[in-house]
Amino acid sequence: MSNPRSSSEQPSTAAATSAADRLGGLGKVLIAVYLVLAIAATFRSVYQIITKFDEAPLAYSLSAVAGVVYIVATIALIKRRGVWRAVAWCALVFELCGVLIVGTLSLTAPQLFAHPSVWSQYGIGYVFIPLVLPVLGLLWLRSTARAAGAGAAAGGEGSA
Template sequence: MPGSAAASDRLGGLGRVLIAVYIVLALAATFRSVYQIIAKFDEAPLAYSLSALSGAVYIVATIALIKRRGVWRGIAWGALIFELCGVLVVGLLSILEPQLFGHPSVWSFFGSGYLFIPLVLPVLGLIWLRSTARAGSA
């Protein structure tokens, strides 16, 4: 079926782009948070801890999206939902209660320091997971 093969190729292409962006974000958030925690943790412990948490979530999400079969599919769903909730909660708190953070975290202001990629990426990832589930069952 040519139509389904084309749809599968598009999903595969989108998946590769998502995974590549997740790898970059995982490395950026993790290395940034490690440096911040080592060099200046006392300045903004909550922000730097949240950045480390986001880096860990990005690593788990990346691995789960790469594997995305069996239990890994559920882990991918959980990681992306957790990530989206984290971006929304931290983003809102960073606007309403900025004094809580001291310095911005990856998820502060809905990921504005990372061009809002932390806000958009989990949404795209969830859409992709849903699409690949449909493609697999068709």
């Protein structure tokens, strides 16, 4: 004997799961790009700080900060539940502000930067990925929050 209530709930649960699956693919790409950027920015800044810090201390310090932010963002996006969701939001907002502030300063006051940082000229040295990535990450976090809410409303746990 079938339960009429469970069969009527199936479509909405399936729709929430389908939406979460689509978001999961984008999430995997975002996390992979964050991981690559975290490794690249961190190792580049460590090398620059060790070998030629006196040439451009501000730029190399900003690159190190960017590397740490990318590491934190990567971990928070992977976990993205509970307090980690708030950490992800904070890291991505900080990253976006950093890119916008440093990008603008690097264009309006280039004398501050003897060498480029990860965020200089809005991330031009990294094909503008530092500018686009936090925007996509914030949109993804917002979308996964909606998918989780839809899944919970449909009687499931959600996957965000």
